[in-house]
Amino acid sequence: MHIARRSPDPSAHVQAPADARRQAHVPAVAALAGAVALLAGVAGCSSGSGGGGSEALKSLRHMPAGAAAKAVTYVDTARARELGTTDPKRFSLIGNPASAVLGSYTAGPWADTMKQDQIDAAVDSGQLGHWDGRFDPAAIEASLRKSGYTADEQDGEQVWKPSDGSGPVFVIAKDQIRYSTEAKGFSPTDPAHGKSLADTKEYQVVAGCMGDVYRADFNTLATGKPVLLSGLGQQADDSGKNTEILCAAVKDEATADKLAEKLRGVITKQNERYAGAEVTVTKGDHPVVRTTVPDTSAQRPGRLYMSDVQLWMAVGDM
Template sequence: MRNSAGVLGTLVLAGVLAAGTTGCSSGDGVDDSGGSAGSGLTRALSTLPASAGDETITYIDVPTARKLYAKDRKQYMVLSGYGIQERTQLGYTGGSLKDGWGFDDKDVDTSLMVGDGSSLLSGKFDTEAVRRAMTKHGYTAAEGDGGVSLRKSGSVAVDVSDTVRVTHRSKSPKLPLTAPDRTPADDKAYTAVSACMGDVYEATFYGKRKQGGGVVLSGIGGRLAGDGTSSEKLCALTSSRNAAERTAKALRKETGPGKAYAGTKVTVGEGDTPLVTMSWKNSRESSHRPMANNQTFTLLHALIR
């Protein structure tokens, strides 16, 4: 996935949100329907602490991902884990998610992965089933703040309630079972990039930083058109118009003849801190599958040059 632990987690994009307006212009040859930031993505971001906004965040609408993967496994193969770490692991080792961990991917509505492998799953969970399954793995269960805490020395910490299951890794922000007071959804940069991406079934944000730079926050989101075709949209919020032009120039180098994004239009929006955008159709080709690492590496490098 685009935020898998390791290299991609370090590809954060730097910047300071300058004063002024932002704009998002379409005209890139891909269906730009799909609404504002008042979508499942924003609701999901509202479950995370504000500190998560400095990390790479990946969001997946799990029921939609399950349907797409069932429809075309080759095109949507990267979605097969649905953002559920335990399911991804079972893909290599076999076994039952329900038997091993006390829940199934059908119990999950949305998944969020944050930073170095922490995750937050929203849905409906049988806390007793999770407790029983995880105690078989050597975890010790205790009543926690709003749910059950499961701990095992040297292993990832897990908390679960009737509606949320979170895992914690030491290098990532601690994720809560209940919505915090301040979240990335309250951040103007996240609001702008979310609205630009529109109604998405999967998205990755590459982390907001404070040390200055041309790109404040960048994200890539997957959208579905009315005919069921899938596309990706990149939205990069910049700190100035000059920074936007530099960013667009770097991205356009990846759209020339022979490049994976040949012929793709890069657009600079309106305002003093414009959004730079580009969109492309997904296909069964390895370089154009949703959330494929080899699809987005070149774009991320272009944005941080």
């Protein structure tokens, strides 16, 4: 297969993955996405290309630059499953891919030939997505045929489309699946070098700010605004101790200082809720504000966009 290798509810972030893909999500995740979408209206670091950096940044090479108009979510689902063994309830939502074609009330066109736990990493944006994992193409494609799908060749790949045009389209391989909820404009292969989100400076900055995370939620790109791009990352050690990392790439150093002051003010006023939180500023050509918030064992990862949203609101109010 010609798709580049390797690459993800909360819809984590201020506007996070709440758009079209949420329409088919399981009830709990759909509710979570709705909460995130409400925040959307209010609303150091890597300089390398998509070939290096964190796994979150690497996953963005599967997303065309145009996906910046939607929120994007990366999830290392294999790592999230490992963390779930420490506390299944706490990590039950945070580890789900943010995809419109998973977790719906009705089975997908693959029926029982593909399970969500076969996905090891996922990156999803609006109607687009790419999953890495362990799949059985023959079984999945046979199920697609039974569901009325046919295959056409496009750019050297077999693209599976519903005969009536009413469902998502897929490219299936044993180690990855690429999909879109709309056939129009779908590309069965990764964007050309220099044309993916991984090649976009703001995503490089925010992904670099987050560091090594098992989940990263990126807001929509807002070129020309004080906050160019914001994102929320999740880090956890093997014991399940989780830290949330809120990053905001801003237009200039003055904006960075102003945002940092606002965030510190929120933390001071609500020091019990945000106990242990720290705000740092990295200046230079691409300033970024980084806020780290440790979660206690009683707090569910992703709370910064699910319940304790005041820091997100401060970013959105800039």
